Amino acid sequence: MQEKLYAAVDLGGTKIYAVLAENSGRILSSIRYDTLVDEGPEAILGQIAVSVRELLSQAGARTNRLSAVGVCLAGFFDWQRRLLIHSPNIPGLDQIRVEERLSRKLFVPVLAENDANAAAIGEARRGAASGSQDVLYITVSTGIGAGLVLGGQIYRGSRGFAGEVGHMVVKSGGILCGCGRYGCLETVASGTAIARAANEALQNGTATLLRELAREQGGRVNAATVFSAARAGDKLAQEIVSEAVYYLGIALVNLVNMLNPEVVVIGGGVSAAGDELFVPLEKAIRNYAILPAAASVTLKQATLGVEAGVKGMLCLLTEAESIR
Amino acid sequence: MQEKLYAAVDLGGTKIYAVLAENSGRILSSIRYDTLVDEGPEAILGQIAVSVRELLSQAGARTNRLSAVGVCLAGFFDWQRRLLIHSPNIPGLDQIRVEERLSRKLFVPVLAENDANAAAIGEARRGAASGSQDVLYITVSTGIGAGLVLGGQIYRGSRGFAGEVGHMVVKSGGILCGCGRYGCLETVASGTAIARAANEALQNGTATLLRELAREQGGRVNAATVFSAARAGDKLAQEIVSEAVYYLGIALVNLVNMLNPEVVVIGGGVSAAGDELFVPLEKAIRNYAILPAAASVTLKQATLGVEAGVKGMLCLLTEAESIR
Numbered sequence: 001m002q003e004k005l006y007a008a009v010d011l012g013g014t015k016i017y018a019v020l021a022e023n024s025g026r027i028l029s030s031i032r033y034d035t036l037v038d039e040g041p042e043a044i045l046g047q048i049a050v051s052v053r054e055l056l057s058q059a060g061a062r063t064n065r066l067s068a069v070g071v072c073l074a075g076f077f078d079w080q081r082r083l084l085i086h087s088p089n090i091p092g093l094d095q096i097r098v099e100e101r102l103s104r105k106l107f108v109p110v111l112a113e114n115d116a117n118a119a120a121i122g123e124a125r126r127g128a129a130s131g132s133q134d135v136l137y138i139t140v141s142t143g144i145g146a147g148l149v150l151g152g153q154i155y156r157g158s159r160g161f162a163g164e165v166g167h168m169v170v171k172s173g174g175i176l177c178g179c180g181r182y183g184c185l186e187t188v189a190s191g192t193a194i195a196r197a198a199n200e201a202l203q204n205g206t207a208t209l210l211r212e213l214a215r216e217q218g219g220r221v222n223a224a225t226v227f228s229a230a231r232a233g234d235k236l237a238q239e240i241v242s243e244a245v246y247y248l249g250i251a252l253v254n255l256v257n258m259l260n261p262e263v264v265v266i267g268g269g270v271s272a273a274g275d276e277l278f279v280p281l282e283k284a285i286r287n288y289a290i291l292p293a294a295a296s297v298t299l300k301q302a303t304l305g306v307e308a309g310v311k312g313m314l315c316l317l318t319e320a321e322s323i324r
Numbered sequence: 325m326q327e328k329l330y331a332a333v334d335l336g337g338t339k340i341y342a343v344l345a346e347n348s349g350r351i352l353s354s355i356r357y358d359t360l361v362d363e364g365p366e367a368i369l370g371q372i373a374v375s376v377r378e379l380l381s382q383a384g385a386r387t388n389r390l391s392a393v394g395v396c397l398a399g400f401f402d403w404q405r406r407l408l409i410h411s412p413n414i415p416g417l418d419q420i421r422v423e424e425r426l427s428r429k430l431f432v433p434v435l436a437e438n439d440a441n442a443a444a445i446g447e448a449r450r451g452a453a454s455g456s457q458d459v460l461y462i463t464v465s466t467g468i469g470a471g472l473v474l475g476g477q478i479y480r481g482s483r484g485f486a487g488e489v490g491h492m493v494v495k496s497g498g499i500l501c502g503c504g505r506y507g508c509l510e511t512v513a514s515g516t517a518i519a520r521a522a523n524e525a526l527q528n529g530t531a532t533l534l535r536e537l538a539r540e541q542g543g544r545v546n547a548a549t550v551f552s553a554a555r556a557g558d559k560l561a562q563e564i565v566s567e568a569v570y571y572l573g574i575a576l577v578n579l580v581n582m583l584n585p586e587v588v589v590i591g592g593g594v595s596a597a598g599d600e601l602f603v604p605l606e607k608a609i610r611n612y613a614i615l616p617a618a619a620s621v622t623l624k625q626a627t628l629g630v631e632a633g634v635k636g637m638l639c640l641l642t643e644a645e646s647i648r
Contacts, residue, residue, distance in 0.1 A: 076616045085616050134482040146582070150479055157584020158458040159620045164581035167614055169574050172496045172507075181577070181612050183496075250493050253505070257488035258470070258579070260481025288505050290491055292400045292409050296483045 004067035007052045008313035013089025020055035029058035049105040070313030072115040079160030120147025122312030128300040129263040136261040139268035170247045189244040191223035209234040227273040249284030256289040267302030328391035332637035337413025344379035353382035373429040394637030396439040403484030444471025446636030452624040453587040460585040463592035494571045513568040515547035533558040551597040573608030580613040591626030
C-alpha cells in the first residue's frame with residue numbers, strides 16, 4: 001500500500017501557499033496562488049480545493065491517497081465552535097465554517113488552525129525550537145502575532161484566541177491602535193510601524209541615506225530598507241530601529257516573566273534583520289527579565305521562514321491521525 | 325479503615341497557616357504561627373513539622389493517618405530541580421530542598437508549590453472559577469503575582485517561574501522597580517504602591533479626608549484606607565485608586581489578549597476593595613480587550629481569601645495521590 005499524503009494550505013491575505021507531503025514530512029509538491037481576496041468564500045475555498053488537486057496532480061499521486069487537509073487561517077478561529085469569527089485580511093471568510101465547507105469539496109477531513117499557532121508548532125517541532133516543550137513564538141511582520149506551545153502542545157486559550165501580543169500596550173501615551181488602545185506593540189514595532197516612522201521622517205525633510213534608498217524605491221521605504229540603512233550606519237534609521245526593538249524587548253521581557261518559556265522564537269519578515277534585532281533583544285532579556293526566568297530561556301531566530309505554517313499544519317495533521 | 329488525612333501549609337514571610345483535611349477537602353483543624361523568618365531553614369522547617377503534629381493532635385488523629393503534606397512557598401521554586409531558588413521574604417530558605425528536608429522530618433511525601441500557583445488552583449477547583457479550565461489568577465497585595473491554570477492544570481513554565489505579572493511594564497517612564505525596569509505593574513498598582521502614593525501626597529501637604537484617617541493610624545495610611553477614603557468621596561484617594569486601577573486594567577487586557585482565559589480571578593488583600601476595583605477593571609476588559617477574547621472572559625473576585633493557597637494544595641495532594 002502506498003503511503004498516505006497530507007496537504008497543508010497557508011491561506012494569507014495576498015497569497016495561498018500549499019504543499020503536499022508524506023507522513024514523514026517530506027514535501028512532494030508545492031504551489032502558490034494569489035488569493036481571490038475580494039471574491040467571497042465560495043471562490044476562495046474553491047481556490048484551495050483546486051490547489052490541493054493541482055498538488056496531487058503535480059506529484060503524480062492519485063486522489064485517494066490524500067488523507068487529510070490542514071488550513072492555517074489569519075484571524076480569530078473559534079476552536080470550540082470550529083468557526084472563523086473574523087479574518088481581518090480576508091473579510092469574505094468571516095463567520096465561515098472553513099473545515100466543513102472544504103471537507104465537502106475535497107472528501108477528506110479538514111483541520112483548521114490559526115496561522116501563528118501553526119507556525120509556532122512548526123518551529124517547536126521542526127524548526128528553531130525543535131525538542132522544546134515550552135515555546136513562545138512571535139511573528140513580527142506587517143502585524144505582530146504570537147503562538148504558544150506550552151507543555152508540548154498548542155495553547156489556544158479557552159476559545160482559540162490566545163496569542164494577541166500585538167495588542168500588548170508597551171508605550172503609555174503612544175499612538176491609537178485599531179484595537180482602541182494607545183501604544184500597542186504593533187503601533188511601535190511592526191514592519192508597518194517601522195516603515196511609517198521612516199516615511200514620516202522623510203517627509204519632515206531629515207537628510208539621510210534613507211532618502212537615497214527611498215528614491216530608488218519610488219519615494220517610500222519599507223521596514224527591510226530601514227534595517228539595511230541602520231546596518232550601513234544611517235543615524236535616523238538606527239534611531240527608528242532602536243525604538244522598535246526597545247518596545248519589542250519590553251514585550252518579550254513581560255512575556256518571559258509571565259510564561260517562563262524555554263525558547264522564544266522570533267519569526268516573520270522583520271526577523272530577517274538578524275543581529276540588528278537579536279543582539280539587543282537578547283540583551284533586554286538578560287538584563288531585565290526576572291533572574292531565574294532569564295537564566296532558563298533561549299532566544300532564537302525562526303528557521304522555517306514562510307514554510308513555518310504549512311510545516312506546523314503537517315505536524316498537526318499527522319499527530320491528529322495517530323490519535324484516531 | 326479510617327480516611328487518609330492531608331496537611332497543607334502556607335508558608336508566608338510573616339505567618340505560617342496550616343490546615344489538616346480529609347480527602348474530601350473537609351478541614352479538621354487549622355493553626356497559625358508567626359514565621360521564624362530570621363532563624364534559618366532548620367528552625368522554619370522545624371516550625372512546619374511542629375505545626376503538622378499540632379494539627380493532628382488538635383484533630384485527635386493518629387500520626388499514621390497522615391498521607392502527605394503540601395507546602396506553598398512565596399518565591400522561585402524550581403519545579404524541575406525541586407529546589408527553592410530564591411524566597412524574597414524568607415531569605416533563609418534560598419537554595420533549600422524544602423520537600424526533601426520536610427519529608428525527612430515528617431516521614432510522609434511532601435509536595436511544594438509556588439503560592440500563587442496553589443491559590444490559582446484553589447480558586448479554579450473550589451473557588452471563584454470552579455469548573456473552569458483556563459483561569460488567570462492575579463493576587464494584588466503588597467506585591468502582585470499570578471498563577472495560571474491552563475487546560476485544567478497549573479502552568480508553571482519550563483522551570484516553575486511563570487506568573488511574574490508584577491514585573492510587566494505598564495507605565496513607560498515610570499519609577500524604578502527592584503527588578504531593574506521602570507514602570508512595572510507592582511510599582512503602580514500593588515498595595516505598597518497605593519499606600520506610598522497616598523503617603524507621599526500627605527507629606528506634600530494636600531488637605532484631604534486621608535489626612536484625618538492617617539492621623540487615626542499614627543500618621544500613615546495603607547491601601548485599604550485609601551480605598552475607604554475613595555469610597556467616601558475623597559478626591560485625592562479617588563485619583564490614587566484610579567491610577568492604580570488604570571494600570572491594573574492595562575495589564576489585565578494585555579493578558580486577556582495574550583491568553584484568552586475563560587475566567588480572570590483577582591485575589592489578595594487589595595481585591596477586598598470590591599466595586600472600586602472590579603467595576604473599572606470589568607469596563608477595561610469590555611472596552612479594550614480584543615473583541616472575541618473580551619466576549620469569552622468573565623472577571624471574578626476571589627472567594628477563598630487567605631485559604632486559597634492551602635485549599636489549592638489540598639487539591640494538588642489528593643490529585644497526586646489518585647495518580648499514584
